[in-house]
Amino acid sequence: MDPRYSGQDVVRCTVCKNPLALLYCDICHVNLCKDCVENHLSDKTAVHKVVSLKQYLSTICPDHPSKQCELHCESCDVPICALCVSSKKHKHHDVLDIMENYKNKKQVLESDLKKLESSVYPKYKEAASNIQLQIAGLSKNSEEMTKALKDQGEIWHKEIDAVVYNLQLEFATMDSNCLAFLCSQEDEISKHVTEISQIIKELKSLLDSGDVHLVSKYKSKSEQYRNFPFMSKIVGPCFKPQEINREQLLELFGSLSALSFETEEQGNPPKPQVAESFPQGRLFLDVPNIETEINTGYDYLYGVSCLSDDHIWTYGSNNIIKLFNLKGELQNSVQSKSGKIPYDIAVKRCGDLVYADYDDSSVNIAKNTQIKKIIELEGWLWSCRPLGVCITSSNDLLVIMDSHDNKETKVVRYSGSKEKQTIQWDDHGKPLYSPGSSKFLCDNKNSDICVADYGARAVVVTEKNGKLRFRYNSPPTKGSFAPRGITTDSQSRILIADSSIHCIHILNKSGKFLRFIDNCSLLYPFGLSVDSSNSLFVAESRTGKVKKIKYCT
Numbered sequence: 001m002d003p004r005y006s007g008q009d010v011v012r013c014t015v016c017k018n019p020l021a022l023l024y025c026d027i028c029h030v031n032l033c034k035d036c037v038e039n040h041l042s043d044k045t046a047v048h049k050v051v052s053l054k055q056y057l058s059t060i061c062p063d064h065p066s067k068q069c070e071l072h073c074e075s076c077d078v079p080i081c082a083l084c085v086s087s088k089k090h091k092h093h094d095v096l097d098i099m100e101n102y103k104n105k106k107q108v109l110e111s112d113l114k115k116l117e118s119s120v121y122p123k124y125k126e127a128a129s130n131i132q133l134q135i136a137g138l139s140k141n142s143e144e145m146t147k148a149l150k151d152q153g154e155i156w157h158k159e160i161d162a163v164v165y166n167l168q169l170e171f172a173t174m175d176s177n178c179l180a181f182l183c184s185q186e187d188e189i190s191k192h193v194t195e196i197s198q199i200i201k202e203l204k205s206l207l208d209s210g211d212v213h214l215v216s217k218y219k220s221k222s223e224q225y226r227n228f229p230f231m232s233k234i235v236g237p238c239f240k241p242q243e244i245n246r247e248q249l250l251e252l253f254g255s256l257s258a259l260s261f262e263t264e265e266q267g268n269p270p271k272p273q274v275a276e277s278f279p280q281g282r283l284f285l286d287v288p289n290i291e292t293e294i295n296t297g298y299d300y301l302y303g304v305s306c307l308s309d310d311h312i313w314t315y316g317s318n319n320i321i322k323l324f325n326l327k328g329e330l331q332n333s334v335q336s337k338s339g340k341i342p343y344d345i346a347v348k349r350c351g352d353l354v355y356a357d358y359d360d361s362s363v364n365i366a367k368n369t370q371i372k373k374i375i376e377l378e379g380w381l382w383s384c385r386p387l388g389v390c391i392t393s394s395n396d397l398l399v400i401m402d403s404h405d406n407k408e409t410k411v412v413r414y415s416g417s418k419e420k421q422t423i424q425w426d427d428h429g430k431p432l433y434s435p436g437s438s439k440f441l442c443d444n445k446n447s448d449i450c451v452a453d454y455g456a457r458a459v460v461v462t463e464k465n466g467k468l469r470f471r472y473n474s475p476p477t478k479g480s481f482a483p484r485g486i487t488t489d490s491q492s493r494i495l496i497a498d499s500s501i502h503c504i505h506i507l508n509k510s511g512k513f514l515r516f517i518d519n520c521s522l523l524y525p526f527g528l529s530v531d532s533s534n535s536l537f538v539a540e541s542r543t544g545k546v547k548k549i550k551y552c553t
Contacts, residue, residue, distance in 0.1 A: 011031055012031065013031055013032055013033040013036055014030040014031045014032070015030065015032065015033075015036040015039075015040070016033060016035065016036055018033040018035065018036075020033050020034075021033050022034065022052065023037055023050050023051070023052065024050070024051055024052070025040060025048050025049060025050050026049040026050075026051055026068075027046065027047055027048050027049050028040070028046065028048065032050065037050060061079075061080060061081035061083070061084060063080075063081075063083075063084055063087070063089070064081050064083045064084065067081035067082065067083055068081060069081050069098055070082060070097070070098055071084070071085065071095045071096065071097060071098055072095065072096045072097070072098045072100075072101035073090050073093050073094075073095055074093070074094040074095065074096055074101075075090070075093035075094055076089075076090065076093065079098055080095065152253065152254060156253065167239070171237060174236075174237050175236070178234050178236065181234065182234065192225065195225075196225060199221050199222075206218065283552060283553045284506075284514075284515060284551060284552050284553075285550060285551055285552060285553060287519065288517050288519065288520055288549050288550060288551040289520070289549070289550055290520050290521075290547050290548065290549055291535065291548045291549070291550055292326050292547070292548040293328075293545055293546070293547050293548075294312070294324050294326070294328040294545060294546040294547075294548075295328060295544060295545055296314045296316065296322060296324065296539075296544050296545065296546060297322075297544060298314070298315075298316025298317055298318065298544045299316070299317045299318075299544065300316055300317040300541050300542070300544070301314060301315075301316040301317075301526065301527070301539045301540060301541055301543070301544045301545070301546070302315055302316050302317070302526055302527055302539065302541065303315050303316075303344060303345055303440075303485065303526065303527030303539055304527045304528070304529045304537045304538070304539040304546050305345050305346055305347050305527075305529050306347065306529045306530070306531045306537060307323065307347050307351060308531075309531045309532055309533060309535075310325055310326050311323060311324070311325055311326075311331065312324055312326075312529065312537055312546060313345055313347060313353055314527075314539065314546060315341075315342045315344075315345050315355070316341075316544065317341065318341065319335055319336045319338075319339050319340060319341055319342070320333050320334070320335055320336075321333065321334045321335075321336070321342060321345060321353065321355060321366070324546070326548065334353060334355075334366045334371070336355065336357055336364070336371075337357070337360070337364060337371045337373070338357050338359060338360040338362075340357055340358070340359040340360060341358075341359075342355040342356060342357060343355075343356040343357070343358040343386060343387055343388065344356045344386070344387065344388040344389045344440065345389070346389045346390055346391045346397075347391065348365075348391050348395070349391070349395060352365050352366065352367045353365070353366040353367075354366075354374075354389055354391065354397065355389070356386035356387065356388060356389045356399065357386070358385045358386060358387070359385075361376065361377045361384065361385050361386070362375060362376050362377065362386070363375040363377075363386055363389060363397070363399055374397075374416075374417050375397075375399065375414060375417055377399075377401055384401045384402060384403050384404060385401060385402050385404070386399050386400070386401045387400050387401060387402060387409075387438065387439045387440075388400045388439050388440045388441045388451075389441075390441050390442050390443055392413075392443040392447075393443060393445065393447070394447075396413050396414060396415055396420065397413070397414040397415075397416075398411060398412070398413055398414075398441055398443060398449065399411070399412050399414065400412075400433070400439050400441045400451060402435065402436060403435075406435055406436040407435045407436075408424070408431065408435055409424070409431070409433040409434065409435055409436075409439070410422055410423060410424035410433070411423040411424070411433075411441065411449060411451065411462075421466065422466075423449065423462055423466035426468045427467070427468070432451075432460055432462065432468060433451060433453050433455075433456065433460060434453055434455035434456040435455070436455055437453070437454045437455030437456075438454045438455075438484070439451055439452060439453055439454060439455075440452045440483075440484060440485050440486045440527075441486065442486050442487050442488055443488070444461075444488045444492050444494065444509055445488065445490070445492040445509075446492055446509055447463070447464035448461050448462065448463060448464070448469055448509065449461070449462050449463075449464070449466075450486055450488065450494055451486070452483035452484060452485065452486040452496055452497075453483065454482060454483055454484065456473070457473055457480060457481045457482065457483070458471050458472060458473035458481070458483070459471065459472040459473070459483055459486065459494070459496055459507075459511075461494070461511060469510075469511070470510065470511035471511075472496075472505075472507060472511050472513075480500050481498060481500065482498055482499045482500035483496050483497070483498060483505075484496075484497040484498070484499050484525065484526045484527070484541075485497040485525070485526055485527040485528035485529075485538075485539065486528060487528040487529055487530050487536075488530070489530045489534045489536075489552075490530075490532075490534055491534075491552075492508070492509040493506055493507065493508055493509070493514065494506070494507040494508075494509065494511075495517075495528055495530070495536060496528075497525035497526055497527070497528050497538065498525070499524050499525060499526060499541065501518070502518070502522045502523055502524065502525065503516045503517060503518035503522060503525070504516065504517035504518070504522070504525060504528070504536070504538070506551075517536070517549065517551055520538075520547065520549055522538060522540065522547070523540050523542055523543055524540055524541040524542045524543075525538045525539070525540060525541075526539050526540065526541040527539035534551075534552055535548055535549065535550055536548070536549045536550075536551055537549075
């Protein structure tokens with residue numbers, strides 16, 4: 001048994017055999033109980049050094065149990081005995097007397113204790129106290145913010161009530177004036193009716209009299225009534241309510257300032273560690289940078305879709321859909337079932353690949369090595385052709401399609417293979433999308449449906465129910481707008497590839513232009529996709545390259 005742990009067993013007194021020996025004479029090498037210590041020390045014929053048995057056992061050398069550790073190896077930072085110095089384990093190591101090491105370590109301990117007690121511990125206590133103060137301040141600020149929002153709400157309610165009251169008062173005045181005017185017209189007509197009635201009576205009486213003299217003297221009275229009095233038809237006032245725009249309402253009502261966290265360093269002023277404005281979302285990088293370029297080998301590259309943060313599907317000018325990793329290594333490929341060029345691709349949550357086959361009028365799913373036709377587009381003007389596909393956040397499938405004669409376009413929502421919704425017309429019965437031409441679509445985090453309509457030179461965004469939300473077709477730049485690929489990020493921003501001026505437009509979810517990505521040497525950007533970390537993948541049509549771009553923090 002290791003002597004360092006032999007104290008865990010019963011150790012008997014060497015003198016009286018008492019099983020409770022707690023002491024040890026380092027000179028005589030005997031175990032002693034408390035009763036025998038006094039007699040042992042009374043022997044003046046020898047020098048004695050009585051120590052705690054536990055302390056003695058702790059100084060026994062683990063490599064030489066019969067020796068005590070009198071030295072300390074500085075290289076290994078362990079206690080050793082004299083025999084250890086010449087062993088292979090500690091040969092040529094720096095050694096120190098164990099008591100000298102004890103004194104040194106004791107000084108370090110005392111120094112650490114002093115620092116902890118005098119400066120470190122008080123700072124931590126102060127920091128804990130400051131956190132409590134911040135918690136109390138946060139609670140107070142929360143009450144103040146809640147009150148401020150409530151007060152602002154009450155002010156708005158009062159203003160709205162005042163607007164409603166004033167409109168009601170204005171309408172009541174209009175209504176009263178209309179009534180008074182109609183009543184005056186009624187009185188005038190009634191007066192004429194009475195007068196005419198009396199004249200008719202008199203004329204009948206005159207005719208019945210047969211009096212030649214009176215009839216000869218008669219002068220016509222109908223001339224004054226020949227011109228019918230001018231009658232005004234009153235069109236009562238109507239109320240035209242303004243559509244409530246929540247984004248504008250929020251801007252008018254007020255907004256929250258950015259939340260920030262600051263780190264204090266000793267002797268330095270606070271430095272911002274994180275400062276993120278929740279209403280505005282993540283900040284843009286001053287200069288977007290290209291992190292990766294992948295050469296896909298297509299003569300013309302049309303689209304890209306993220307399978308994961310490190311794998312992307314691509315399609316181009318042949319019937320092969322290719323899967324690459326970020327090193328540009330081909331990982332997999334799928335050939336379209338019809339042998340025709342795919343018109344768009346999307347990736348389901350489970351990782352299955354969906355592609356639109358324009359010539360085959362179908363939407364297909366590729367799972368492992370099997371390709372299955374999930375939607376066959378028939379029944380709308382004989383048949384129709386899919387232009388783009390998208391998997392929504394609710395796992396529905398959106399398909400934008402043209403009629404067979406290229407005269408109509410619509411977006412259809414599917415659950416599995418079952419049609420759930422059709423979006424084609426605005427509130428005035430006009431088509432939302434131009435017929436024919438290329439189109440891409442995606443859904444936003446707020447369930448909006450975003451369509452890049454190349455033929456209309458516009459981006460058309462509708463709500464989930466199909467109601468038109470906005471059109472974007474007047475970018476703040478020179479040159480025509482040629483929207484191609486479209487995608488959205490985690491902040492509900494809309495990104496559009498513009499092949500005419502070789503850049504990416506970024507809008508907020510309400511259609512407000514935010515900025516361009518135009519300094520990354522983009523050349524005919526066509527397809528777009530964003531991964532989970534908001535990195536943008538751009539498919540360049542003419543070069544056949546996919547560029548991964550970091551554009552926000």
